[in-house]
Amino acid sequence: MSQGAVAQAARLPATARRRARRKAAWRRRGLVLLLMSPWLAGFSIFFGYPLVMSGYLSLTHYDLLSAPQWRGFANYHYLFHDDPQFWPGVRNTLWFIGIAIPLQVAFAFGIALMLARAKLGLGFFRTIFYLPALAPPVAATLGFVYLLNPATGPVNIILGHLGIHGPLWFQSPGWAKPSLTLLQIWGVGNAMVIFLAAVLDVPQHLYESAELDGAGPLRRLRWVTLPTISPVILFSVVLGVIQGLQYFTQAYVAANIAAGQASQAGDTVNNLGYPQDSTLFYPVLLYQAAFVNNFMGYACALAMVLLVVAFAVTSVILWNSRRWVHYTGSAR
Amino acid sequence: MRRVTGSLLAALVLGAVLAAAITMGSAHAGARSAKKTTLTVWVGWSARELRVFKGVVADYQKKHPELNIKVVGSINDTKITNAIRSGNAPDVVSSFTSSMVGVYCGTGAWINLQPYLSKDHVSLNQFPKTTLYYTQFKGKRCALPLLADSYGLYYNKTLFAKAGISSPPKTFSELTADAKKLTQRSGNKIKVIGYDPYWNFYSGNFTDMTNYAPLFGAQYYDSKGKAVLASRYAWSKLLRWQKSLIDYYGYSNVVRFQAGLGDEFSASNAFEIGKIAMMMDGEWRVAFIKAEHPTLNYGTAPMPVDDAHKSWYGAGAVNGTIIGIPKGGHNVDQAWELVRWLTTNDHALAKFSNGIRNVPSTRSSGHSKELKPDPRFATFVRIFNNPHSATAPITGAGSAWNTLVGRFTVKWQAGKVKSLHKGLVTLDKQIDKLNAQQGGGGVP
Numbered sequence: 001m002s003q004g005a006v007a008q009a010a011r012l013p014a015t016a017r018r019r020a021r022r023k024a025a026w027r028r029r030g031l032v033l034l035l036m037s038p039w040l041a042g043f044s045i046f047f048g049y050p051l052v053m054s055g056y057l058s059l060t061h062y063d064l065l066s067a068p069q070w071r072g073f074a075n076y077h078y079l080f081h082d083d084p085q086f087w088p089g090v091r092n093t094l095w096f097i098g099i100a101i102p103l104q105v106a107f108a109f110g111i112a113l114m115l116a117r118a119k120l121g122l123g124f125f126r127t128i129f130y131l132p133a134l135a136p137p138v139a140a141t142l143g144f145v146y147l148l149n150p151a152t153g154p155v156n157i158i159l160g161h162l163g164i165h166g167p168l169w170f171q172s173p174g175w176a177k178p179s180l181t182l183l184q185i186w187g188v189g190n191a192m193v194i195f196l197a198a199v200l201d202v203p204q205h206l207y208e209s210a211e212l213d214g215a216g217p218l219r220r221l222r223w224v225t226l227p228t229i230s231p232v233i234l235f236s237v238v239l240g241v242i243q244g245l246q247y248f249t250q251a252y253v254a255a256n257i258a259a260g261q262a263s264q265a266g267d268t269v270n271n272l273g274y275p276q277d278s279t280l281f282y283p284v285l286l287y288q289a290a291f292v293n294n295f296m297g298y299a300c301a302l303a304m305v306l307l308v309v310a311f312a313v314t315s316v317i318l319w320n321s322r323r324w325v326h327y328t329g330s331a332r
Numbered sequence: 333m334r335r336v337t338g339s340l341l342a343a344l345v346l347g348a349v350l351a352a353a354i355t356m357g358s359a360h361a362g363a364r365s366a367k368k369t370t371l372t373v374w375v376g377w378s379a380r381e382l383r384v385f386k387g388v389v390a391d392y393q394k395k396h397p398e399l400n401i402k403v404v405g406s407i408n409d410t411k412i413t414n415a416i417r418s419g420n421a422p423d424v425v426s427s428f429t430s431s432m433v434g435v436y437c438g439t440g441a442w443i444n445l446q447p448y449l450s451k452d453h454v455s456l457n458q459f460p461k462t463t464l465y466y467t468q469f470k471g472k473r474c475a476l477p478l479l480a481d482s483y484g485l486y487y488n489k490t491l492f493a494k495a496g497i498s499s500p501p502k503t504f505s506e507l508t509a510d511a512k513k514l515t516q517r518s519g520n521k522i523k524v525i526g527y528d529p530y531w532n533f534y535s536g537n538f539t540d541m542t543n544y545a546p547l548f549g550a551q552y553y554d555s556k557g558k559a560v561l562a563s564r565y566a567w568s569k570l571l572r573w574q575k576s577l578i579d580y581y582g583y584s585n586v587v588r589f590q591a592g593l594g595d596e597f598s599a600s601n602a603f604e605i606g607k608i609a610m611m612m613d614g615e616w617r618v619a620f621i622k623a624e625h626p627t628l629n630y631g632t633a634p635m636p637v638d639d640a641h642k643s644w645y646g647a648g649a650v651n652g653t654i655i656g657i658p659k660g661g662h663n664v665d666q667a668w669e670l671v672r673w674l675t676t677n678d679h680a681l682a683k684f685s686n687g688i689r690n691v692p693s694t695r696s697s698g699h700s701k702e703l704k705p706d707p708r709f710a711t712f713v714r715i716f717n718n719p720h721s722a723t724a725p726i727t728g729a730g731s732a733w734n735t736l737v738g739r740f741t742v743k744w745q746a747g748k749v750k751s752l753h754k755g756l757v758t759l760d761k762q763i764d765k766l767n768a769q770q771g772g773g774g775v776p
Contacts, residue, residue, distance in 0.1 A: 151590075171587050260595075
C-alpha cells in the first residue's frame with residue numbers, strides 16, 4: 001500500500017473502515033468456499049446424500065421395486081430383537097477384529113523386525129513377504145480354499161503323511177474363521193512395508209543409549225522401538241479395525257466356494273455364512289439383506305448401525321491412544 | 333478449357349445422381365430396418381441349454397420377419413431386479429426362481445398378464461394346477477410357466493447289481509437299507525456313498541427341504557400363512573430320518589467326502605462318475621448324462637415316500653422356469669405374443685423339452701408327438717402329473733424365509749440342535765416375524 005493510500009484509509013470514518021473489513025472478510029470466505037467447492041460437491045453427492053438417504057430408507061420398507069413405505073423404527077426393532085442372523089454376524093465380526101486383526105498387526109510387525117535385522121538379501125525377502133499383498137483378494141481366497149480342501153488339498157495331504165488328521169478348514173464352523181485369519185496374515189505385505197520403514201527410522205542413538213544403560217534386546221524393543229513406532233501401530237490398528245468392520249470379499253468367496261464343493265446349484269442364498277453362519281460377517285449379512293433378499297430398507301438400518309459402531313470404535317481407539325502413542329516432534 | 337469444364341460438369345452431374353441414388357437406397361434400407369422391432373429376451377440358461385432355447389426362438393423369428401429377437405443368457409434375479417429399477421428392462425424376462433413370483437407380481441415389477449390372457453382367450457386350464465400356483469401371487473398373474481422341473485431318483489444299475497439290489501426303493505426305510513448296502517468305505521473314508529442326504533449337497537438337497545416336503549406330506553404354512561413346521565409331525569419325521577443316515581456315515585466323513593467331489597453341473601458330477609449310487613435330482617440330469625456320460629448304466633424312478641403313506645409313491649417336488657414381461661417395456665404387445673407362443677405352443681414346448689429335457693408345461697404338449705420318447709425322462713413327466721406332487725410356498729418376501737429354514741437344517745444335521753421340537757418352534761416364530769416385517773404372506 002502506498003503512503004497516500006494509507007493516509008486516505010486513515011482518513012476514513014470508523015464505520016466505513018469496519019464495513020471495508022467486513023467486505024474483505026466475506027471476499028476471503030467466498031474465495032475459500034470457491035476453492036473448496038470441488039471437494040464440497042463431491043462430499044455432498046457421494047457421501048452426504050447417500051448418508052441422508054440411507055438414514056431415511058432405514059425407516060422404511062423398501063424392496064427396490066416399489067416405492068418406500070414408512071415403517072418408523074420397525075427395522076431397528078427387528079434388527080436388535082428378531083433377526084436370528086444379526087447377533088451371529090456381530091459376534092463373527094468382533095471375533096475377527098479381536099483376534100485376526102491383532103494377529104495381522106503382530107505378524108506384520110514381527111516380519112518387519114526380522115527384515116530390519118537382515119544383513120543379506122533384504123530386498124529379496126522384502127519382495128517375497130510383500131508379494132502376497134499383490135494377489136487380488138478373490139484369487140487369493142480361491143487359492144486358499146483349494147490349498148485347504150479337506151479331501152484333496154495339499155495341506156491336508158502333507159499333514160496326512162505326517163500322521164496328522166487334518167481339519168475340515170473352510171468346511172468346519174470351528175475352523176472357517178481361523179482359515180480366513182491365515183489368509184489375512186498371509187497378505188500382510190502392505191502393513192509390513194510401513195512397519196519396516198518405521199523400524200528403520202528409529203534413531204540409532206536411542207538404541208546406543210539404551211545399550212549403554214544395560215538394556216537387552218527385549219528391553220530395547222519395549223522401551224525404544226515400540227514407543228517410537230507407536231503412531232504407526234495406531235495407524236495399523238485403526239485401519240485394521242475399519243477393515244474388520246467391512247470384511248466381506250474373502251468371507252463371501254470362501255463361503256460360496258467351500259459350500260460350492262457341496263452344492264453347485266447356484267444356491268447363493270444359503271451359501272452365505274457357510275458353514276453354519278461361521279463366516280456370516282456383518283457386511284455379508286448387510287449384502288444378503290440388500291441384494292439377495294431385496295430388503296433395502298432393512299439393509300440401510302444395518303448400514304446405519306455399522307456407521308455408528310465404526311465411528312464409536314475408532315473414536316475410542318483414538319482417545320485411548322493418547323496413553324500409549326508417542327509423537328516425536330512438537331505437534332500431534 | 334471448355335473440354336475440362338464439360339468433363340467437370342459431367343462428373344458433378346454423375347456424382348449428384350450417384351449420391352441421390354445412394355441416399356434413396358439407404359433411405360429405403362433405413363425404412364426397411366425401421367420396420368423391424370428388436371425384442372430382447374433374458375433367460376437363465378447358459379451354454380448348451382441356451383443354444384437350444386435360441387433354436388426355439390429362431391422358429392418364432394422365421395414366422396415374424398418384422399422382429400429382431402435378441403436372447404441373452406445367464407441371467408439371475410439380481411440382474412432382473414437391477415434392470416427393472418434402472419428402467420432398462422428387457423422386453424421379455426424369465427427366472428429359474430419361481431419363489432420370486434411373489435416379489436415380481438406383488439410389486440408390479442412384472443406386468444399383470446390377465447388382460448392379455450383374456451383378450452386372446454388363452455385358457456389357463458391348459459396348465460397343470462401346480463404351475464398355475466407358482467406363476468401368480470394373491471391372484472395376480474404376472475408370469476406363465478416355461479417348461480417345468482420335477483425331482484426323482486437316479487440310481488446306478490451297475491452298483492445296484494453289485495450290491496444285489498434288484499429295484500429302486502419305494503419307501504424311506506428301503507432307501508436307508510439300500511444306501512447302507514451300496515456305501516463303500518476304506519476305514520472312515522467314504523469311497524462310494526449309497527445316498528447322500530446332506531442339506532446343501534447338489535440340487536436335490538436344498539437346505540430348505542422343499543424337494544422332500546411332498547414325499548412326507550409336509551407343509552410349511554397353515555391356511556392363514558403362519559409357519560407350522562413344529563406342529564406338523566412330517567417335518568420331525570423327515571429331519572430324524574435325514575440325521576440318522578448322516579450319523580450312519582459320520583458327519584465329518586460326509587463333509588470330507590463331498591469336499592473332494594466335482595462340480596454338480598459338469599462332467600465330474602459325482603453320480604455320473606459312479607461316486608454316488610442313488611441321488612435325488614431334476615429331470616435335466618437325463619440330458620446332462622446323455623451329453624457327458626452316455627454309457628452310464630442308470631435308471632430313474634420316483635423318490636421313495638414316507639413309510640406310512642406308501643400310496644403317495646410317484647409324487648415329487650415340482651417347480652419351474654417362469655416367464656413374464658417387466659414393467660417399462662417398449663414393445664409390450666410383441667413381447668406378449670412371444671411369451672404366449674413360447675408357453676402355449678406345442679411345437680415350441682416339445683422342441684425345447686427335447687433339447688434340454690425339461691418337463692413340458694402344458695397338458696397338450698406333454699402328449700405331443702414331437703416329444704422324443706425316453707423312458708428315463710418319462711418318469712419325470714409322470715411325477716409332474718402326479719396329484720400328490722407339490723411346489724414350494726410363495727410369499728411376498730421372496731425366498732428369505734427359506735434362508736431361515738436352511739440355517740436350521742444345516743445346524744440340525746451337524747448335531748447342533750439339542751431339541752428338535754423346541755428348535756422348530758423357534759424357527760416358526762422366526763419365519764412369522766420375518767414375513768410380518770418384510771411384507772410376506774399370501775401363501776395359500
